[in-house]
Amino acid sequence: xxxxxxxxxxxxxxxxxxxxxxxxxxxxxxxxxxxxxxxxxxxxxxxxxxxxxxxxxxxxxxxxxxxxxxxxxxxxxxxxxxxxxxxxxxxxxxxxxxxxxxxxxxxxxxxxxxxxxxxxxxxxxxxxxxxxxxxxxxxxxxxxxxxxxxxxxxxxxxxxxxxxxxxxxxxxxxxxxxxxxxxxxxxxxxxxxxxxxxxxxxxxxxxxxxxxxxxxxxxxxxxxxxxxxxxxxxxxxxxxxxxxxxxxxxxxxxxxxxxxxxxxxxxxxxxxxxxxxxxxxxxxxxxxxxxxxxxxxxxxxxxxxxxxxxxxxxxxxxxxxxxxxxxxxxxxxxxxxxxxxxxxxxxxxxxxxxxxxxxxxxxxxxxxxxxxxxxxxxxxxxxxxxxxxxxxxxxxxxxxxxxxx
Amino acid sequence: xxxxxxxxxxxxxxxxxxxxxxxxxxxxxxxxxxxxxxxxxxxxxxxxxxxxxxxxxxxxxxxxxxxxxxxxxxxxxxxxxxxxxxxxxxxxxxxxxxxxxxxxxxxxxxxxxxxxxxxxxxxxxxxxxxxxxxxxxxxxxxxxxxxxxxxxxxxxxxxxxxxxxxxxxxxxxxxxxxxxxxxxxxxxxxxxxxxxxxxxxxxxxxxxxxxxxxxxxxxxxxxxxxxxxxxxxxxxxxxxxxxxxxxxxxxxxxxxxxxxxxxxxxxxxxxxxxxxxxxxxxxxxxxxxxxxxxxxxxxxxxxxxxxxxxxxxxxxxxxxxxxxxxxxxxxxxxxxxxxxxxxxxxxxxxxxxxxxxxxxxxxxxxxxxxxxxxxxxxxxxxxxxxxxxxxxxxxxxxxxxxxxxxxxxxxxxxxxxxxxxxxxxxxxxxxxxxxxxxxxxxxxxxxxxxxxxxxxxxxxxxxxxxxxxxxxxxxxxxxxxxxxxxxxxxxxxxxxxxxxxxxxxxxxxxxxxxxxxxxxxxxxxxxxxxx
Numbered sequence: 063x064x065x066x067x068x069x070x071x072x073x074x075x076x077x078x079x080x081x082x083x084x085x086x087x088x089x090x091x092x093x094x095x096x097x098x099x100x101x102x103x104x105x106x107x108x109x110x111x112x113x114x115x116x117x118x119x120x121x122x123x124x125x126x127x128x129x130x131x132x133x134x135x136x137x138x139x140x141x142x143x144x145x146x147x148x149x150x151x152x153x154x155x156x157x158x159x160x161x162x163x164x165x166x167x168x169x170x171x172x173x174x175x176x177x178x179x180x181x182x183x184x185x186x187x188x189x190x191x192x193x194x195x196x197x198x199x200x201x202x203x204x205x206x207x208x209x210x211x212x213x214x215x216x217x218x219x220x221x222x223x224x225x226x227x228x229x230x231x232x233x234x235x236x237x238x239x240x241x242x243x244x245x246x247x248x249x250x251x252x253x254x255x256x257x258x259x260x261x262x263x264x265x266x267x268x269x270x271x272x273x274x275x276x277x278x279x280x281x282x283x284x285x286x287x288x289x290x291x292x293x294x295x296x297x298x299x300x301x302x303x304x305x306x307x308x309x310x311x312x313x314x315x316x317x318x319x320x321x322x323x324x325x326x327x328x329x330x331x332x333x334x335x336x337x338x339x340x341x342x343x344x345x346x347x348x349x350x351x352x353x354x355x356x357x358x359x360x361x362x363x364x365x366x367x368x369x370x371x372x373x374x375x376x377x378x379x380x381x382x383x384x385x386x387x388x389x390x391x392x393x394x395x396x397x398x399x400x401x402x403x404x405x406x407x408x409x410x411x412x413x414x415x416x417x418x419x420x421x422x423x424x425x426x427x428x429x430x431x432x433x434x435x436x437x438x439x440x441x442x443x444x445x446x447x448x449x450x451x452x453x454x455x456x457x458x459x460x461x462x463x464x465x466x467x
Numbered sequence: 468x469x470x471x472x473x474x475x476x477x478x479x480x481x482x483x484x485x486x487x488x489x490x491x492x493x494x495x496x497x498x499x500x501x502x503x504x505x506x507x508x509x510x511x512x513x514x515x516x517x518x519x520x521x522x523x524x525x526x527x528x529x530x531x532x533x534x535x536x537x538x539x540x541x542x543x544x545x546x547x548x549x550x551x552x553x554x555x556x557x558x559x560x561x562x563x564x565x566x567x568x569x570x571x572x573x574x575x576x577x578x579x580x581x582x583x584x585x586x587x588x589x590x591x592x593x594x595x596x597x598x599x600x601x602x603x604x605x606x607x608x609x610x611x612x613x614x615x616x617x618x619x620x621x622x623x624x625x626x627x628x629x630x631x632x633x634x635x636x637x638x639x640x641x642x643x644x645x646x647x648x649x650x651x652x653x654x655x656x657x658x659x660x661x662x663x664x665x666x667x668x669x670x671x672x673x674x675x676x677x678x679x680x681x682x683x684x685x686x687x688x689x690x691x692x693x694x695x696x697x698x699x700x701x702x703x704x705x706x707x708x709x710x711x712x713x714x715x716x717x718x719x720x721x722x723x724x725x726x727x728x729x730x731x732x733x734x735x736x737x738x739x740x741x742x743x744x745x746x747x748x749x750x751x752x753x754x755x756x757x758x759x760x761x762x763x764x765x766x767x768x769x770x771x772x773x774x775x776x777x778x779x780x781x782x783x784x785x786x787x788x789x790x791x792x793x794x795x796x797x798x799x800x801x802x803x804x805x806x807x808x809x810x811x812x813x814x815x816x817x818x819x820x821x822x823x824x825x826x827x828x829x830x831x832x833x834x835x836x837x838x839x840x841x842x843x844x845x846x847x848x849x850x851x852x853x854x855x856x857x858x859x860x861x862x863x864x865x866x867x868x869x870x871x872x873x874x875x876x877x878x879x880x881x882x883x884x885x886x887x888x889x890x891x892x893x894x895x896x897x898x899x900x901x902x903x904x905x906x907x908x909x910x911x912x913x914x915x916x917x918x919x920x921x922x923x924x925x926x927x928x929x930x931x932x933x934x935x936x937x938x939x940x941x942x943x944x945x946x947x948x949x950x951x952x953x954x955x956x957x958x959x960x961x962x963x964x965x966x967x968x969x970x971x972x973x974x975x976x977x978x979x980x981x982x983x984x985x986x987x988x989x990x991x992x993x994x995x996x997x998x
Binding site for chain 2: 065066067068069070071075076077078079080081098101102105106107108109110112113114116117119120121137
């Protein structure tokens with residue numbers, strides 16, 4: 063008898079064994095009873111939606127897309143992808159102005175850069191926060207990321223020549239955060255890579271990866287960004303034979319996984335050449351490269367693994383690099399979501415849930431009482447800094463601090 | 468006290484029996500329906516669930532085709548909550564003769580079926596699951612119908628018209644005086660209790676088992692048991708019914724039914740002894756996958772949930788070895804005229820599609836015998852649940868923002884969903900997670916639909932019909948049933964039986980994810996719950 067050799071289904075939803083592990087791991091479900099949970103919203107709901115799109119449930123918007131369900135699933139079901147793609151396919155409500163503003167990270171960066179000090183001052187004001195809360199439903203209790211006066215791109219362009227002199231080269235997908243809010247992280251990466259004899263290049267005009275657009279109902283715009291970015295990445299990877307490094311786990315996941323799985327944009331030509339910088343660096347060290355560390359660097363570091371880093375499965379590289387630094391007392395924090403999930407926690411309706419999700423993590427950080435919390439994700443950083451008062455630094459910046467001059 | 472005298476006794480709780488009881492009851496007769504097992508356990512629940520447009524029969528059997536399209540239009544009105552108006556395609560593949568399409572379309576038009584030749588490219592756009600190699604496509608008003616729901620709704624309506632129902636009750640013999648049947652002797656298969664029921668007319672609506680019932684009454688109907696095997700795929704691959712535009716053959720209909728899709732069938736003559744226990748063979752599974760993949764290529768790599776087979780109650784006219792050429796036409800026998808046996812009629816042949824017409828024909832004969840002069844109203848009085856056509860509107864009226872489970876309940880119960888509209892959180896909790904069946908829906912079925920086991924409950928609510936095949940819902944539903952019947956011990960064995968029955972359908976296609984799931988179910992029930 064001829065058996066079926068294999069079976070396949072969209073995002074593997076038929077592979078679900080109903081074990082419900084995803085439901086146990088869902089951070090949202092534990093704090094928000096309105097959310098149906100990953101199993102029901104994902105593989106279970108998919109069968110009904112295939113019967114009639116009317117079965118689409120708007121409560122799916124409560125999904126943070128943290129992908130913890132996918133990490134937990136023993137059957138390889140892409141649960142969060144099922145939920146996000148259902149939202150893309152069936153949710154035709156127009157995104158609100160608030161969601162458009164939150165999702166357009168690079169546009170906001172471009173607009174605010176020339177007047178960054180003013181914007182930073184204003185967004186810190188109570189009255190401005192109350193106004194945004196009232197008009198846009200952006201929660202007034204949030205602290206906003208600061209904008210930088212000079213973009214990272216401008217800085218690196220001014221150092222193009224010296225970077226080109228290094229024998230080995232990588233391209234850097236810096237993302238909106240490094241470009242507009244925190245160019246210092248980019249500069250730290252350049253310093254660390256330079257110490258390994260690697261020069262850093264810009265891509266030929268990258269755009270925002272689009273992750274916030276995907277979750278805010280702007281998948282068409284996100285797809286346009288994806289198509290652009292893949293073309294730009296191909297120039298670096300295929301034409302120049304470069305590896306592309308990143309410092310944000312969410313941008314990386316988007317470029318590598320969300321583009322093909324959610325937006326249907328083929329990235330196979332560049333997929334394997336897109337790496338988190340920590341992974342790239344770790345591999346260089348394995349291949350024999352050496353760092354020279356300071357001897358007077360003594361820090362107690364607690365490392366929080368961002369959800370998307372869990373999904374990539376690459377937290378081990380950041381962890382190993384941090385442990386490698388002499389004088390570091392390292393604690394790996396329990397695997398938990400901080401609750402911000404990009405733009406999710408900024409929304410007034412999600413604030414309470416967002417803080418409740420993160421509370422166990424905040425509690426652990428307080429009890430560990432580290433000098434620094436290390437984390438590869440900028441939005442986790444905002445959330446943890448706001449909620450605990452501890453300063454959160456990207457592992458790359460910690461490495462940069464620990465290197466001998 | 469139960470009345471033991473009736474105007475008419477109907478034997479068989481399939482769709483024909485349930486429909487006949489409803490019709491008789493609506494015409495004011497005191498009715499009793501007796502079924503050996505549960506409703507819809509025979510051919511009624513073991514077919515495609517195809518709402519035929521009649522197109523399949525148009526070329527070879529014009530009469531059946533005309534009946535089908537008439538009943539098709541009627542069922543859309545009276546049984547809307549059991550029906551999904553998907554429309555259907557008849558596709559021509561490169562190996563088929565495209566010339567047949569013209570013959571086919573002409574025959575359809577003659578029968579009154581709206582068959583429209585469309586561009587093959589349009590067919591692929593309408594239903595992307597269709598084999599893109601197709602060379603021709605015709606669109607027809609096919610659809611899908613849930614036979615369990617349809618049967619239950621008929622039974623419910625008969626009960627609302629004071630009809631009585633005895634399930635799990637076997638007919639052991641007839642009460643006979645000379646050449647007249649006066650009633651039946653029965654034995655309850657669950658309690659062993661024996662009873663006698665009397666009525667001036669008894670209707671044999673037992674499908675293929677009608678052969679045996681007729682012989683108990685001393686008459687012979689030349690029935691021809693033809694087995695048909697089908698496979699259930701785990702989700703809807705196709706949105707429209709997909710047929711092959713050629714002479715009817717094996718595995719050439721793919722029907723999207725509720726959350727699944729079903730490919731079938733085969734046709735094999737089997738001996739009467741096998742009718743109670745039909746098994747699907749590896750050859751049949753092979754054939755269904757191979758031929759099915761020609762209709763929709765993705766079937767070859769889609770997870771299969773179950774395999775099952777039914778037996779068509781054909782009445783043989785010639786020696787056709789496959790049964791394909793026997794008319795699917797309705798056979799209504801007045802045994803007084805045919806065999807000189809008074810008070811006994813047989814209604815058989817036909818199809819799920821034409822059950823209402825069969826019921827009308829049988830009821831007309833019953834009424835003539837009883838000198839009752841009432842006209843049939845089943846063609847325009849909606850079944851309970853179908854008073855309104857759109858389940859979306861029904862749901863929206865009850866709930867401001869219905870949850871997925873509430874939507875699912877509305878799609879299954881139609882207007883009857885209002886019965887579970889104002890329930891609390893406990894009742895809204897899910898029993899079956901795959902099909903989204905709530906505690907409230909299960910309890911409602913237990914309360915009003917003659918449920919005596921989990922398998923009965925499955926036929927009325929779809930619990931255990933989803934991907935996990937009872938893994939999660941079985942123990943929850945068993946708890947509810949044990950509570951309702953106040954009997955835990957009995958429920959334990961019922962639970963084991965239910966899981967065994969689910970495994971029976973998984974076994975012929977026991978590989979890949981379905982096997983993995985079955986294994987997992989076994990761990991839970993055997994090793995965790997100690998069943």
